[in-house]
Amino acid sequence: xxxxxxxxxxxxxxxxxxxxxxxxxxxxxxxxxxxxxxxxxxxxxxxxxxxxxxxxxxxxxxxxxxxxxxxxxxxxxxxxxxxxxxxxxxxxxxxxxxxxxxxxxxxxxxxxxxxxxxxxxxxxxxxxxxxxxxxxxxxxxxxxxxxxxxxxxxxxxxxxxxxxxxxxxxxxxxxxxxxxxxxxxxxxxxxxxxxxxxxxxxxxxxxxxxxxxxxxxxxxxxxxxxxxxxxxxxxxxxxxxxxxxxxxxxxxxxxxxxxxxxxxxxxxxxxxxxxxxxxxxxxxxxxxxxxxxxxxxxxxxxxxxxxxxxxxxxxxxxxxxxxxxxxxxxxxxxxxxxxxxxxxxxxxxxxxxxxxxxxxxxxxxxxxxxxxxxxxxxxxxxxxxxxxxxxxxxxxxxxxxxxxxxxxxxxxxxxxxxxxxxxxxxxxxxxxxxxxxxxxxxxxxxxxxxxxxxxxxxxxxxxxxxxxxxxxxxxxxx
RNA sequence: GGCCCCAUCGUCUAAUGGUAAGGACAGAUGGUUCUCAGCCAUCAGAUACGGGUUCAAAUCCCGUUGGGGCUACCA
Numbered sequence: 209x210x211x212x213x214x215x216x217x218x219x220x221x222x223x224x225x226x227x228x229x230x231x232x233x234x235x236x237x238x239x240x241x242x243x244x245x246x247x248x249x250x251x252x253x254x255x256x257x258x259x260x261x262x263x264x265x266x267x268x269x270x271x272x273x274x275x276x277x278x279x280x281x282x283x284x285x286x287x288x289x290x291x292x293x294x295x296x297x298x299x300x301x302x303x304x305x306x307x308x309x310x311x312x313x314x315x316x317x318x319x320x321x322x323x324x325x326x327x328x329x330x331x332x333x334x335x336x337x338x339x340x341x342x343x344x345x346x347x348x349x350x351x352x353x354x355x356x357x358x359x360x361x362x363x364x365x366x367x368x369x370x371x372x373x374x375x376x377x378x379x380x381x382x383x384x385x386x387x388x389x390x391x392x393x394x395x396x397x398x399x400x401x402x403x404x405x406x407x408x409x410x411x412x413x414x415x416x417x418x419x420x421x422x423x424x425x426x427x428x429x430x431x432x433x434x435x436x437x438x439x440x441x442x443x444x445x446x447x448x449x450x451x452x453x454x455x456x457x458x459x460x461x462x463x464x465x466x467x468x469x470x471x472x473x474x475x476x477x478x479x480x481x482x483x484x485x486x487x488x489x490x491x492x493x494x495x496x497x498x499x500x501x502x503x504x505x506x507x508x509x510x511x512x513x514x515x516x517x518x519x520x521x522x523x524x525x526x527x528x529x530x531x532x533x534x535x536x537x538x539x540x541x542x543x544x545x546x547x548x549x550x551x552x553x554x555x556x557x558x559x560x561x562x563x564x565x566x567x568x569x570x571x572x573x574x575x576x577x578x579x580x581x582x583x584x585x586x587x588x589x590x591x592x593x594x595x596x597x598x599x600x601x602x603x604x605x606x607x608x609x610x611x612x613x614x615x616x617x618x619x620x621x622x623x624x625x626x627x628x629x630x631x632x633x634x635x636x637x638x639x640x641x642x643x644x645x646x647x648x649x650x651x652x653x654x655x656x657x658x659x660x661x662x663x664x665x666x667x668x669x670x671x672x673x674x675x676x677x678x679x680x681x682x683x684x685x686x
Numbered sequence: 687g688g689c690c691c692c693a694u695c696g697u698c699u700a701a702u703g704g705u706a707a708g709g710a711c712a713g714a715u716g717g718u719u720c721u722c723a724g725c726c727a728u729c730a731g732a733u734a735c736g737g738g739u740u741c742a743a744a745u746c747c748c749g750u751u752g753g754g755g756c757u758a759c760c761a
Contacts, residue, residue: 217761252760317759335757359759376691385689385757393759400761424690424756447692447754454753482698485710489699493709512692512699515754519697522711532724575723631720649720661722 210242211414214268214275215404217249218260221465222267224518225419225449225457228483232446233417234273235484235506245411246278248289249404251397256291267466271476272499277411285411290403297398300406300436301360301391309435310391312358313340314351335387336361357394362431364388369427374415374444375511381427389428401428409438417444417508420515444508447487448515457518473546473579474523478530482523487512496529528577539573540566543582550583552590564589567671571663589671593658595684603660608651609685611643615652616681625674627666634666655684 214230216222222230237244246268250256265280277283287293304310313336315323323337341363343351351358366383373379391402398406408416423445433440451461458464463472469479477499484502485495488511497505531539540562547553553565568586569576576582618633634652638645653665656677662668669677 215761219761249761255760313759320759357759379690381690387757390759395759397759399759404761419755420691421755422761425761427690445691450754452697456754485698487698491700493700495698495710514692516699517697519711522698525711528723572723574725634720645720653721659721663722665720 209414210237210240211245211412212237212242212417213245213247213408213411213413215247215249215407215418216264217252217255218257218264219252219255220260221467222264223457224464224466224469224483227267227271227466227479228449228486229417229419229446230268230273231271231480231483232488232506232508232511234275235503236415236417236508237276238503239506242414243276244274245283245285245413246275246280246288247407247411248279248291249400250289250291251400251403253291253397261289263467267470270470271466271480273480290398290407293403293407294397296410297392297403297406298396301398301402304362304391304435305360307435308363310360310362311341311388312343312348313361313388313390314343314348314356314358315340316356336389338363338388341388359390359394360392361388362391362428362435364431369430371423371426371430371443373423374417374442374508375447376423376445376513379423379426386427386431391432401425402432405429405432405438406436408441409433409436413441415442415444417446420445420448444511447512449486450515450517452517452519454515454517461518462520469523471580473542473582474527475530475534475542478527479523481530482526486516486518487514496526524577531576531579532574536566536570536573539569539576539579543569543579546579546582550587552583552587564671571667571671575663588657588659588662589668593656593680595654595658599654599660600684603651603654604684608647611641611648612651612655612681612685615648616678616685619669619674619678619681622674625670627664627670630669631666652681655681 212233214226214233216226216230234244236242246265248261248264250261261279265278268275275281277285277288279286279288282288301310305312315336320336323339327335327337338361340361364386368383369381371379371381389401390399392398407413426443426445430440449457451457453461463469466479470476480499481495481497481502484497484506488506490505490510494505543565544553544557547565548555553561557565565586568589569582572582572585575585614637615634618637619630622629622633634648635645638648649665650660653662653668654660656665656669656672672680
């Protein structure tokens, strides 16, 4: 049974790169009929925040990534929050101490710093020199008397470590580069490296799929797996997600959280689809996938080794693509918060109003890239347009005023105020007068909407209604 | 600095020894239409570099260069 996990730290909102890691784990689990586990790595008390845990869970759900075991739903291998597993790590650490795999290190921060500096000056590797490995009884009791804190360090053997990575193939680390690293901090909490391994072991994780930034940590993990007598899982190190300058995607690059995109009105399926394309592709170069198709077609072997630049432009395009082919009912539902926020609509919305809003959105649907733009695009259906002075002077002149005056008469005479009817009558007028349609259409559009760009002219007039349309034209030619 | 990973159009990718190096986004041009958008068509644009191996290399090997990661009592 395949068991994979996504293990975020609740130190911020769900990051795009992490969302991609979660997605690939999820796809791998579903594809292989395995389990996907969510584990919260909150051992860093300083930076971890409950609110971020909640936010991460919300955003994963929003993306449509569901887990089979996790802090919110439990499971047989819980708890799924590292802060609730401290005793477990302590037990494992104690056992390792008894077995002689780890030892107490009493070095102070200053001593460590000095050690590092000296090593650097001599051009040696900067790690810990293992001086506390074989402390005399006297030295230990002296340190104890001084009340010095201690950490637990693993006795790192000088051995070659090989990883058979599912994405990268064979990776070899020569033994002499690793120094005795800390597994338990002086406050009695585990380091990341230790907690991950204990958890992966206890949670029976079969495949560790994570970012390439953890590749260099993997030898440490393997050493710990060996020390606790656990079987070593399969590893798959995914390429990193980069910003446009090819450095790790971070705040400097602008919006990097899933939340930020969600709030702007991206559709979850578009986001899901887009990030699946980062560092992965099919032979057919297919790009649009439903979740089911992705589960079906996903394969870890096809994951790219090279890191991928996150391209907001393409995400934007993909979102607009999804919006165009989504039914109006859903677009309407999702647009409501944005419309409310813009002050264009208020609850409660009656049937008639709902219909009106839907028709307005429909008229502009093909132009929507993100839902956040909806209020701006349909604003003039809800409030009187503001006529920009520069455009007004350019478009409204004695000649166009005269035309508009005549259009008012025509519109007023239409009983069946439907766009087909309106279009026919206005085109007839153009023909009679022998003027180009654009001579009439442009001022009319401007008079009715206050804009030079907008939806289908006749659809717009129809929706606005005879009264409103005529009122607006009159105001302009007054 | 040491160790590890990586390298196809600007970006995401396809081609896993034999292709005119294909597609998508972005860009440019033209068409369609009442504007914008959309849609359609066309164009431009890449195998980082240098050596091998081979009849044949984007593809295999070595080196160079460039990028990224790790090197914490962060995760």
